[in-house]
Amino acid sequence: MSVRHAVLGLLHQRARHGYELHAALTSLGGGEVWDVKAAQIYATLDRLAESGLVREQPGTQSGGPQRRPFELTDAGLTELRSWFSMPVKTGYQRDEFFLKLMLAITSGVQDPYSVLRTQRTSLYRDLHELMTHRQEASARAALAQQLQLEQAVMHVEADLRWLELIEGRLDDMAKQTTVEPAPKPRGRPRKNPQSPDGE
Amino acid sequence: MALITATQLVKTYAEGATAVRALAGVSLTLNEGDFVAVMGPSGCGKSTLLHLLGGLDRPDAGTVKLGSDELTTLDDEGLTLVRRRRIGFVFQSFNLVPVMSAIENVALPLTLDGVSASVAEGKAKVWLERLGLGDRVNHLPDQLSGGQQQRVAIARALVTEPVLLLADEPTGNLDSKSADDIARLLRSLSDEHRRTVLMVTHDPRIAASARRLVFLKDGVIVDDQNLSASLDTSSKVRSQLEALS
Numbered sequence: 001m002s003v004r005h006a007v008l009g010l011l012h013q014r015a016r017h018g019y020e021l022h023a024a025l026t027s028l029g030g031g032e033v034w035d036v037k038a039a040q041i042y043a044t045l046d047r048l049a050e051s052g053l054v055r056e057q058p059g060t061q062s063g064g065p066q067r068r069p070f071e072l073t074d075a076g077l078t079e080l081r082s083w084f085s086m087p088v089k090t091g092y093q094r095d096e097f098f099l100k101l102m103l104a105i106t107s108g109v110q111d112p113y114s115v116l117r118t119q120r121t122s123l124y125r126d127l128h129e130l131m132t133h134r135q136e137a138s139a140r141a142a143l144a145q146q147l148q149l150e151q152a153v154m155h156v157e158a159d160l161r162w163l164e165l166i167e168g169r170l171d172d173m174a175k176q177t178t179v180e181p182a183p184k185p186r187g188r189p190r191k192n193p194q195s196p197d198g199e
Numbered sequence: 200m201a202l203i204t205a206t207q208l209v210k211t212y213a214e215g216a217t218a219v220r221a222l223a224g225v226s227l228t229l230n231e232g233d234f235v236a237v238m239g240p241s242g243c244g245k246s247t248l249l250h251l252l253g254g255l256d257r258p259d260a261g262t263v264k265l266g267s268d269e270l271t272t273l274d275d276e277g278l279t280l281v282r283r284r285r286i287g288f289v290f291q292s293f294n295l296v297p298v299m300s301a302i303e304n305v306a307l308p309l310t311l312d313g314v315s316a317s318v319a320e321g322k323a324k325v326w327l328e329r330l331g332l333g334d335r336v337n338h339l340p341d342q343l344s345g346g347q348q349q350r351v352a353i354a355r356a357l358v359t360e361p362v363l364l365l366a367d368e369p370t371g372n373l374d375s376k377s378a379d380d381i382a383r384l385l386r387s388l389s390d391e392h393r394r395t396v397l398m399v400t401h402d403p404r405i406a407a408s409a410r411r412l413v414f415l416k417d418g419v420i421v422d423d424q425n426l427s428a429s430l431d432t433s434s435k436v437r438s439q440l441e442a443l444s
Contacts, residue, residue, distance in 0.1 A: 127407035128426040160403040
């Protein structure tokens with residue numbers, strides 16, 4: 001997550017010093033969901049000040065970054081607005097499970113169904129834990145926490161549905177032969193490729 | 200302690216000219232207080248398994264033992280008594296009698312068994328109150344929401360104090376909020392009232408509320424896992440959860 005923009009947003013609300021920023025950022029998530037170290041905030045503040053997006057509030061005595069109040073500059077507000085106007089792109093990361101599954105199919109070291117089941121059990125245990133926690137938490141937890149818990153539940157659910165889809169097609173996948181690209185010739189081409197035995 | 204033990208169940212249905220093997224040798228033991236979800240693609244045999252465990256149907260081969268009773272050797276009358284007194288059923292469609300109030304619906308299994316209406320309704324009221332419907336006892340089914348109707352159906356299934364509760368897609372007709380409530384309720388029946396619950400579902404989050412998950416495929420059990428084996432729970436989720444609390 002963007003600590004930089006979170007700091008800008010919190011400073012737009014009002015001027016704060018580093019220690020206050022750390023506490024405010026922590027409470028944004030309804031708990032210590034975003035594990036941001038205080039030192040990270042101070043370093044971010046220094047970098048933002050160098051870029052002219054924040055500045056020390058005039059008329060305050062100097063001290064450590066935890067005690068010096070910072071405020072947003074006009075350039076900082078422009079940067080913050082531009083951040084809000086952009087959608088957040090979800091990264092489609094390389095999925096290690098899928099790699100495992102494909103290698104199980106091609107290498108024959110492991111039954112791909114067993115790879116799938118191991119993954120499924122693990123996801124269901126995560127979901128069981130999340131559901132249990134959600135039931136216990138729902139009454140007392142802040143709404144921000146509940147929504148994040150719901151997001152985690154939905155992610156696991158989506159993964160499980162994806163596994164279901166894969167399971168239905170695993171036999172077909174195994175039947176498909178992997179087409180590997182032909183190795184490209186390397187180095188200097190031979191002078192007479194027609195007669196490799198030479199003259 | 201084993202409450203119900205199914206051994207090598209086989210069931211084939213004739214479908215036109217072809218025979219469909221719904222179960223091809225399923226063995227399963229449920230212990231007292233178990234909360235089990237059965238999952239699998241449609242046609243994998245999960246509803247058939249539930250029907251055989253509940254004595255709603257007879258297997259072609261194999262045995263079902265409930266306590267000391269061998270269900271497969273009971274005559275129809277004996278099977279009816281087992282179903283009426285020792286097993287509770289909950290279905291996707293709530294199957295409530297539309298002209299009877301909630302309390303009359305819940306009391307029905309007892310009154311059918313010859314219990315006086317006043318005693319039966321006394322017990323029915325207790326279960327309706329336990330399930331949070333104390334203020335709905337005189338409502339007709341169509342005056343209740345889907346989630347409330349399913350809770351009435353669960354109260355009806357429990358009023359005979361059965362040792363086993365079988366639920367076939369109990370949340371299939373409910374919105375996600377009511378489905379969550381029913382899942383929580385089934386879990387508490389197992390946690391607090393020591394009922395043994397087996398449910399068939401295709402909904403991952405409902406299944407995940409169970410403590411044990413059985414997967415069927417092509418009529419056989421392909422996976423049987425304990426979900427609350429917290430030793431195996433990934434430390435990642437655990438630490439995320441701790442951070443949330």
